[in-house]
Amino acid sequence: MQYKAPLRDIKFVMHELLNSTAHYQTMNDYAHVEADIVDSYLETAASFAENELSPLNQSGDAEGCHFSNGEVTTPKGFKEAYKQYCELGFTSLTAEEEFGGQNMPMSLNSAISEIIGTANWSFGMYPGLSEGCMATLEHHGTDEQKQKYLPNLIAGEWTGVMCLTEPQCGSDLNLVRTKAEPNDDGTYNIKGSKIWISAGEHDMSDNIIHIVLARLPNAPAGTKGLSLFVVPKFMVNDDHSLGARNAVSCGSIEHKMGIKASATCVMNYDGATGFLIGEENRGLNAMFTFMNVARIGTAIQGVTAAQFAFQGGLAFAKDRLAFRSLDGTKAPEKPADPIIVHPAVRDMLLTTKAFAEGGRALIGYMSQFADTVAKGEGEAQEYANQMLSLLTPIGKAFLTETGLEAAGHGVQILGGSGFCTEYGLEQNVRDTTISCIYEGTTQIQSLDLIGRKVLGSQGKLLVNFTNVIQQFCDDNKDNEAMEQFITPLLNHIKQWGELTTEIGKQAAENPEAVGGAAVDYMYFSGYVTQAYLWARMALIAQTEIAKGNSEHAFYDAKLKTAQFYFTKLLPRTTTYAQRISTGVEPYMSMDVEQFAF
């Protein structure tokens, strides 16, 4: 499928829904980021994604990465596309100016990531991982480390990767075993194996900077004994030129369901030289800088999946002929009507559209808080941090799960063609499946939401947000046209609080209850969060329609998609609430041995 960037809708979210210019003006660093600057970046990204990356999406999947003698070859065209990506300045977008960066906001980067990622998610993984490495170095590296690594990373000459997972240790980082022994010269000797290291080895850059989680001798057990190390593939001389090859090597790459053009590496550290970043035994804290950004980045994958399914499904549904509308022939000149006339097809199309556009809005909303966390000050920064803490697990889990659902609808709309590789819709499912797993599974995110964020703050983080929704409802209570949205929103924020109390009560009796309710609570929270954003979008649409805006079709479609969301998707909350009410017992009553066949 040839991708076309949904620029009109991206600009709607940035400029009309989220008033990005006003938002940027609240921070000195970003005050100069006017709308025309934003648009110019978006258009450059769109053109690059449509013309260079989209054509490599299916070929990259078919070819995959190749591994031979410790070297990884990326699919044809990837290396050249990456060079252009660097030349267009995308690697330096959000980095500090001191080291060659452009110091642009995260929220602009998120919009660009969606464009790049919908065209070719596998490609975007390589620079995406670099961003995590750069953020970690910027926040926790010494001046010397920053000087040594950041300029070439920012320029894209080098890439970076994050190395957490080990064979025995995925979600639970308590189990990390990789060792770091101090050398006499202040460096460390790193020994161990990491798996599932995206972009751990490849042929697109001159050096690869590994950020490795490992244990010092006599470190405390568990996550409080983890430290973080920079381990370059090639040692870096004082003049930034490349020195000897470090003892870090790729042992193999995984054969995977999807994102086949992204190299997923087993990395072996056989006495590699590493340099401590940040404090000893505080590696996990330093890692969180990367994790929050990475989780928004992964949440974006859900939006890309929904957008891709919508685009592919829509083209097919307008073209493919089957049966006549039950309401009478719609295309008498053709042997049958296009399938977009059928309600069941429209249901799937509207679901993909609603998840794509609602997800885009949520990514923008979260990313603005991330901007303020990065560059804001005082109370605004603290408030943004709290809002982002609540929204991150919702965004990560909900948007990837709904993105995967949407990807499935994309296949189903195409029927047998969806199952054939040539249309690209099945690749979308395969590529997206990982989004619900990496950077914290749906289940882990859900536990983070109800456990750490909501109950852990005694409800404060939730109340922050429901106050925002309540305020919106109050502001629009006399707007009759908004009643269809305001009434269900009010009911849902009330129920959100009640469910939280209910889970708290259940947990007082049985500590497992939090785990039992977590995923349902996440979905409930996600649907309400989306409902709030859809209500805001509907208000804008109604206002523009009333003003006689010349883009009537766009705003009317937005309004009708909001109505579809409220009548057909929001009712899913009922089931989640019912499931929570029956508690954890139905999960726990069976003995482990009784799980059998």
Add this chain to the structure above:
Amino acid sequence: MQYKAPLRDIKFVMHELLNSTAHYQTMNDYAHVEADIVDSYLETAASFAENELSPLNQSGDAEGCHFSNGEVTTPKGFKEAYKQYCELGFTSLTAEEEFGGQNMPMSLNSAISEIIGTANWSFGMYPGLSEGCMATLEHHGTDEQKQKYLPNLIAGEWTGVMCLTEPQCGSDLNLVRTKAEPNDDGTYNIKGSKIWISAGEHDMSDNIIHIVLARLPNAPAGTKGLSLFVVPKFMVNDDHSLGARNAVSCGSIEHKMGIKASATCVMNYDGATGFLIGEENRGLNAMFTFMNVARIGTAIQGVTAAQFAFQGGLAFAKDRLAFRSLDGTKAPEKPADPIIVHPAVRDMLLTTKAFAEGGRALIGYMSQFADTVAKGEGEAQEYANQMLSLLTPIGKAFLTETGLEAAGHGVQILGGSGFCTEYGLEQNVRDTTISCIYEGTTQIQSLDLIGRKVLGSQGKLLVNFTNVIQQFCDDNKDNEAMEQFITPLLNHIKQWGELTTEIGKQAAENPEAVGGAAVDYMYFSGYVTQAYLWARMALIAQTEIAKGNSEHAFYDAKLKTAQFYFTKLLPRTTTYAQRISTGVEPYMSMDVEQFAF
């Protein structure tokens, strides 16, 4: 994953839930099919599936089928396995004795198909398609045609295929264009192309018998102008030896998301010689013989997907360590607890278990009606036909959709390992995705259910079934232990009727309403159907536990799975009902042109 056939549960369904011996005794043809005969077939199938087919499942996926110069090569080992399959008598199981068949019931065949299909769905496609061809010939062929083709088909020396779909024509067979011109000798000249022909060409049998849907000259437009033809790959001489190659050839095979070891062929008929089966222009009616059997066969794929996900997920969940139980350490001797202690993992495991076991019960229930349709008489046959008519679209759509959902849980339970090919769980998703599409998509099945079956019978077919459920509830109304199942069942059959009336009312105002409600109604119907079967299974479990049956763990697990189903899965009906109540307008309000980005 090494497959292990769930023989205990298959026997539970056949003997304890569905009293197959008593059922078979209602028909002369099957009166001799005692339980030990059933078990012996099941055990043979299990051993063959576990030892021969399961090891070829992942290798077959990795290797796929190869196409060269019109010939299709199946993956390594398939040809040899097929030979054993024939030798074990599986190709002749349900066929008439007159031509070498064993005349065994469809319901036994269904259980065997689950076993074969869970081990290796792609493999099972080849003989599965033959069954459709044989059934069509048995029911609609002339004596000469039966004599000519059936013996070798039944022995498995030849295979058969069904050829409906064309490039412009998938769900909507009105659009078939393949032509059949009469020749002077009473044969027909077949010209056209068919696509997505599973097993259309391969290297496992000496001849391939194509059943082709085509149009005679001057035939009426639409499906009332379709006739059915036998088109053998090699002409068959009077002594059953093979003659000249017919003008039927494979043009290419599809590259697909899954079932890669099953050859999906483009078949070209370039003036091939065909023989009319049945009456002119009544081809679609003759095809329905095949379609109903094929739909049960496809519904079984959903059960295989759920069973496979359960087996793979369970092994991993008992083995993989991550975090401690929120309720206190469960495996103090290990660095972390196995993930099966966590409620969110149990939720996914129990969902796969409930869909597998509930789906198996529904397949058995449907298949017994199919037995009676085939060999019963009088009112019993007519009643079975009505029940099967209602249950077929439910079984096909609901079991494949829930099977696909379960397959997704299987991947998610394994996390990153689920995404890697080596565990086989991601293949399960890829293989199963097609089940919601072929033999009538979920959307088409749903329309068939509410439109043709329920509203089309003025509700009679539904009342048949709700009467059965009502009777079960009445029979157990004084059983206190069953109250947890009976009350929700009664509520649901009441609501099922109300929703039907509601849709009828909506349709009186807007004919699109049937299409708008169809998929939600199918899911609602599926969950209630499963609830009925789970309640029956719970009753058996309670009875055996009360009797002090030595297999306490088995029956207790069955009971707890029923409780899980009623508390955690059945509540999904609430959302479907709510969605139906908001009608079709939210799907139809947007103009086609407004679907844009």
